[in-house]
Amino acid sequence: MARRKVFDCRNFPGPCSLVVAGTEEEAWAAQIAHTVAAHAQEDGPELRALLEQHVHDEDEWLAAQIAAVGEETR
Numbered sequence: 001m002a003r004r005k006v007f008d009c010r011n012f013p014g015p016c017s018l019v020v021a022g023t024e025e026e027a028w029a030a031q032i033a034h035t036v037a038a039h040a041q042e043d044g045p046e047l048r049a050l051l052e053q054h055v056h057d058e059d060e061w062l063a064a065q066i067a068a069v070g071e072e073t074r
Contacts, residue, residue: 004058007031011054014039021058028055 005027009016016038020030031051035041056064 006056006058006061007051007054008056008061009034012039031055 002023004021005024007020007027007030009018009020018034018038020027020034022030028051032043032047035047035051036043041047
């Protein structure tokens with residue numbers, strides 16, 4: 001089974017809290033569409049290079065979220 005990918009808009013400047021997850025193809029398509037529509041960005045090599053820095057495997061992303069919640073409760 002293909003690993004699921006996650007984009008988390010909270011990692012970008014601004015008030016957006018959207019999290020996109022799915023197969024690699026689904027997550028990329030949804031994140032690009034969201035970034036273009038909601039954040040007025042132009043799809044192209046620069047946007048894709050930026051997004052490449054912020055795509056995560058879902059299991060690693062979930063582990064980081066759980067760790068962050070644990071830090072907040074200490």
